[in-house]
Amino acid sequence: MNHENQDLKWYEKLSHKIEDKMQFFIWVFIAALIGGLIEIPPFFLMGEVKGPVSITPYNALELAGRDVYQAEGCFYCHTQMIRPFKWETDRWDRNREYGPEPYSKAYEYVYEHPFLWGSKRTGPDLWHENSLNNNASWHKQHLINPQETTPGSIMPKYPHLFEEPIDIEQIKANMRALQKIGVPYTEDDIAKADELLKGKTKGDALVAYLLKLGRDTKQK
Numbered sequence: 209m210n211h212e213n214q215d216l217k218w219y220e221k222l223s224h225k226i227e228d229k230m231q232f233f234i235w236v237f238i239a240a241l242i243g244g245l246i247e248i249p250p251f252f253l254m255g256e257v258k259g260p261v262s263i264t265p266y267n268a269l270e271l272a273g274r275d276v277y278q279a280e281g282c283f284y285c286h287t288q289m290i291r292p293f294k295w296e297t298d299r300w301d302r303n304r305e306y307g308p309e310p311y312s313k314a315y316e317y318v319y320e321h322p323f324l325w326g327s328k329r330t331g332p333d334l335w336h337e338n339s340l341n342n343n344a345s346w347h348k349q350h351l352i353n354p355q356e357t358t359p360g361s362i363m364p365k366y367p368h369l370f371e372e373p374i375d376i377e378q379i380k381a382n383m384r385a386l387q388k389i390g391v392p393y394t395e396d397d398i399a400k401a402d403e404l405l406k407g408k409t410k411g412d413a414l415v416a417y418l419l420k421l422g423r424d425t426k427q428k
């Protein structure tokens with residue numbers, strides 16, 4: 209291209225110059241390459257993310273409940289991340305249990321595979337559910353018929369979950385897979401799965417999972 213004869217502003221000339229002959233493409237490629245390289249080291253530091261309290265991995269029953277949470281798509285309506293805004297921390301730390309910075313922090317998610325942050329709050333955030341309501345029988349009743357515990361609720365009913373058994377071997381296999389990617393499950397934890405899951409339904413597991421949310425991250 210030849211723009212020399214045109215009456216162009218200096219920045220237009222500059223723009224034409226760098227867009228000529230693949231130059232722009234090459235510079236963008238180099239910039240993206242540098243950006244990509246900078247992102248690599250933090251990836252290996254994930255295990256080093258530490259906070260003021262220690263997080264324990266989900267036990268077999270809670271982990272089974274987490275599977276149900278994903279399979280039922282609870283994350284379509286619920287988030288699991290409290291943002292650093294006063295109106296959020298006031299609402300989800302009303303018992304003042306999560307220290308001076310009561311919003312979600314990176315270390316809290318160290319054993320989350322995959323993250324279940326969600327993006328839409330048709331229902332409330334659940335990341336501190338243990339603090340807000342740790343009554344297991346309320347949760348069971350709410351899942352069976354939300355309109356009964358919470359008149360006017362638009363949450364769907366999940367009574368079938370309290371009739372469906374858990375595939376224990378699948379949960380043990382999941383624990384082994386998580387072990388490989390850094391969740392510190394011991395052989396003992398995996399062996400205990402039989403005992404923890406015996407006779408339990410998917411609904412029981414889901415309630416156990418809900419009660420684990422926000423339990424370890426309390427600071428008092």
Ligand code: HEC
Nearest residue numbers: 280281282285330331332340354358361362363364366418
């Ligand atoms: C269609 C959207 C929708 C889906 C799907 C949904 N919920 Fe809800 N959920 C709500 C709404 C709205 C509320 C608030 C009213 C109420 O408490 O029932 C709520 C409330 C809750 C609460 C009470 C939270 C609190 O602190 O008051 C829990 C716990 C909960 N949901 C868990 C679940 C689980 C577990 C699933 C998946 C099995 C699920 N929800 C699926 C919409 C939904």
